[in-house]
Amino acid sequence: GAVVSQHPSRVICKSGTSVKIECRSLDFQATTMFWYRQFPKQSLMLMATSNEGSKATYEQGVEKDKFLINHASLTLSTLTVTSAHPEDSSFYICSASTGSGSVELFFGEGSRLTVL
C-alpha cells in the first residue's frame, strides 16, 4: 500500500520556539494532505486540509497563524507550530490520499511534540 512518512517522530522544544513537522508521500503524489491532532487517549481531530500549491483550509477553532501549513510539492506538506507553548504538546498525525476516486487515506506514523 501507499506509504506516508512523518519526520521527526519525536521532538522536544522550549517554549517560544517554532517546530516544523514534515509529511511525505513516498510512493505516490498527494494533491491533498490532512493534519490531525490527537490528545492522550482521545480520537483524532482534523486541524486542516493541505492543498498543493494553495492555502490550507483550517477547521474551526484552529489558529492558522499558530499552525502554519505549507504544501509546496505533490509529495511534501509541512506543519510548523510557531511560538510553541506547553499546551501545544500533542501527537500530530498527517494523512494523504492517492487521488480522486480513492476513498482510503494513508496515515503517517505521527509526531509527538513536547513543549517544555
Place this chain on the structure above:
Amino acid sequence: AQSVTQLDSHVSVSEGTPVLLRCNYSSSYSPSLFWYVQHPNKGLQLLLKYTSAATLVKGINGFEAEFKKSETSFHLTKPSAHMSDAAEYFCVVRPLFSGGYNKLIFGAGTRLAVHP
C-alpha cells in the same frame, strides 16, 4: 448529521478468544466505513474498509467486519485474539456525498487489551 459511536471504550479479552469491537454510525447517505488500528505512539493502519460492495468485509490480520444497514452497525470481529492485537481501534465514517475527504468522522476509539 453524521456521527460514529464506538460502544466500548475498553475491551479486554484472553488470548485465543474472540474479539468484538462495536461501532454504530449515523449517516444521511450511504457511507464508506473503515476500521483503523493504532499502536502506541504510531500512526493509523487500515484494517479494512466497506465501500458499498460486499457487506462482509475481510481485512488484514484475520479481522473482519459486517455492514448492517438495518442496524446501522459495522462491528469488528476476529475469531481468535493474539497478544499483538492489543492496540487502539478506530471506527471511521466517510459519507459518500460529503464532498471531500476532510469529512472523515472518527469514533472515540476502543482500547483492546489481550491477556495471556
